[in-house]
Amino acid sequence: MANIILLGPPGAGKGTQARRLVEERGMVQLSTGDMLREAKDSGTEMGNVVAEVMAKGQLVTDEIVIGLIEEKLAAGGEGFIFDGFPRTLGQADALGKLLAKMGTKLDAVIEMQVDDEALVARITGRSTCGGCGEVYHDQTKPWPADGKCEKCGGTDVKRRADDNEESLRTRLMEYYKKTSPLTGYYYHAGDLFTIDGLAEIETVATSIARILDQQG
Numbered sequence: 001m002a003n004i005i006l007l008g009p010p011g012a013g014k015g016t017q018a019r020r021l022v023e024e025r026g027m028v029q030l031s032t033g034d035m036l037r038e039a040k041d042s043g044t045e046m047g048n049v050v051a052e053v054m055a056k057g058q059l060v061t062d063e064i065v066i067g068l069i070e071e072k073l074a075a076g077g078e079g080f081i082f083d084g085f086p087r088t089l090g091q092a093d094a095l096g097k098l099l100a101k102m103g104t105k106l107d108a109v110i111e112m113q114v115d116d117e118a119l120v121a122r123i124t125g126r127s128t129c130g131g132c133g134e135v136y137h138d139q140t141k142p143w144p145a146d147g148k149c150e151k152c153g154g155t156d157v158k159r160r161a162d163d164n165e166e167s168l169r170t171r172l173m174e175y176y177k178k179t180s181p182l183t184g185y186y187y188h189a190g191d192l193f194t195i196d197g198l199a200e201i202e203t204v205a206t207s208i209a210r211i212l213d214q215q216g
């Protein structure tokens with residue numbers, strides 16, 4: 001099964017598409033954002049440091065996130081979807097080395113292109129199910145009328161502390177300064193595919209499926 005990176009700014013739809021790939025293809029989603037939110041909720045010293053950095057919309061250190069990814073990869077599996085990782089050139093180099101050590105490699109880096117205007121609306125309207133993590137949006141994918149999650153029936157509606165306009169501005173700046181250079185890095189490695197992330201969720205899913213099917 002292919003190993004892929006979903007690359008794109010906050011709100012591009014990485015998590016939404018990663019969850020579909022897990023359900024439809026049995027791939028393994030590795031979201032550093034989710035891992036860091038778990039660490040934050042653990043109340044450990046590392047968790048408290050992470051909480052402050054994330055609330056501001058800044059990037060957590062390479063050392064911490066590479067350590068988290070290394071731990072997950074060591075647990076084994078195949079068909080990894082890297083969601084929100086790598087976000088710096090240092091993280092990209094580290095990922096290449098970790099995969100090589102496992103005797104595997106990246107098959108595709110899928111850049112989801114969106115514009116900043118759309119991101120504000122996506123981020124400020126987002127909620128997730130506290131039970132299963134299903135992603136909703138106030139306008140484009142509202143919660144079912146009975147208030148129960150369509151996937152697990154849960155009723156715990158969660159909104160992220162960093163899903164506000166101020167934090168989003170910092171998250172976008174971090175993306176353009178530190179993460180967007182990865183498109184050149186992966187283009188030169190021959191792994192980059194670019195898709196329209198502004199299309200409807202189904203259409204984006206079809207574009208990703210086409211790339212995965214090409215990779216065999």
Ligand code: AP5
Pocket residue numbers: 008009010011012013014015016017032033034036053054055057058059060061062065083084085086087091122123125126127135136137138140141162171197198199200201204
């Ligand atoms: P992380 O959790 O990775 O957040 P992010 O990259 O900011 O991305 P998001 O989860 O906000 O967006 P998404 O692209 O997954 O969009 P979604 O599918 O939810 O990181 C959070 C923080 O953790 C970072 O700021 C940083 O501090 C830290 N961190 C994480 N990884 C790190 C790393 N590697 N290094 C250092 N620090 C790290 O969709 C958004 C909304 O839009 C939803 O409501 C959805 O329903 C809707 N939507 C999705 N697709 C569509 C569509 N096609 N059309 C209409 N609506 C759509």
